[in-house]
Amino acid sequence: MPSLRPLTDQETSTYEWQLWVPGFGSAGQEKLKAASVLVSRCGGVGGAAALQLAAAGVGRLILAHGGDLKPSDLNRQVLMKHEWLGKPRVECAARTLRELNPRLEILAVPENISEANAARLVGEADLVLDCAPLFAERFLMNREAVRQRKPMVECAMYELEVQVTTFIPGQTPCLACLYPEPPGYWKRQFPVFGAVAGTVGSLGAMEAIKVLAGLGSPLAGRLLSCDLRTMDFRVLKVSRNPNCPVCKEA
Ligand SMILES: [Zn+2]
Numbered sequence: 001m002p003s004l005r006p007l008t009d010q011e012t013s014t015y016e017w018q019l020w021v022p023g024f025g026s027a028g029q030e031k032l033k034a035a036s037v038l039v040s041r042c043g044g045v046g047g048a049a050a051l052q053l054a055a056a057g058v059g060r061l062i063l064a065h066g067g068d069l070k071p072s073d074l075n076r077q078v079l080m081k082h083e084w085l086g087k088p089r090v091e092c093a094a095r096t097l098r099e100l101n102p103r104l105e106i107l108a109v110p111e112n113i114s115e116a117n118a119a120r121l122v123g124e125a126d127l128v129l130d131c132a133p134l135f136a137e138r139f140l141m142n143r144e145a146v147r148q149r150k151p152m153v154e155c156a157m158y159e160l161e162v163q164v165t166t167f168i169p170g171q172t173p174c175l176a177c178l179y180p181e182p183p184g185y186w187k188r189q190f191p192v193f194g195a196v197a198g199t200v201g202s203l204g205a206m207e208a209i210k211v212l213a214g215l216g217s218p219l220a221g222r223l224l225s226c227d228l229r230t231m232d233f234r235v236l237k238v239s240r241n242p243n244c245p246v247c248k249e250a
Pocket residue numbers: 173174175176177178241244245246247248
């Protein structure tokens with residue numbers, strides 16, 4: 001982590017309500033200010049997460065997302081606006097976040113995570129927030145997060161179900177422990193509401209804030225599974241695979 005700098009008066013007044021949170025305070029806020037977070041894809045899930053991280057005063061966001069805004073993005077991608085249809089999504093996301101928090105430093109990368117950029121982008125971050133829809137991207141970030149010993153918050157949704165867990169290299173399972181192969185049922189496009197994306201994105205942002213600030217108990221070695229159709233929330237223990245090809249040496 002980079003060295004911490006004291007909060008300005010404007011920062012203290014902006015973050016006043018969260019500075020009152022027991023166990024957080026100005027020491028926690030200074031850690032957020034110094035932190036860089038990679039958010040992979042800033043659509044439904046990542047957009048909701050990035051919005052909360054920007055509002056909370058995380059100092060630097062690295063947003064990776066390719067492609068241009070389409071009408072079918074607008075039911076869940078809350079950083080976007082109707083009038084921006086056809087524009088690059090990552091630029092739309094960066095603009096909304098800067099309007100919310102002009103102190104924020106944003107690196108807007110108009111690409112999805114790939115073999116060509118995963119090591120570099122994970123290397124720029126203190127924490128990775130995995131909000132990518134494709135397992136190929138998720139596995140690349142997982143491999144790099146384990147190799148570079150960076151925590152990764154994993155957010156997933158399908159229909160009205162969400163899952164969140166936090167991987168801490170050397171302590172918890174990694175994504176490849178949980179999914180040795182991409183699950184056969186997984187599809188690029190699937191039925192979902194924006195409220196589901198917002199739920200899992202906000203949960204992921206809270207996990208990131210907790211890990212960065214040393215607050216509370218992250219979902220390390222635990223997986224939160226929520227069925228929003230029934231409002232059944234469960235926390236499951238997850239274990240390392242001692243033969244995991246990605247993390248067995250970590
Ligand atoms: Zn593993």
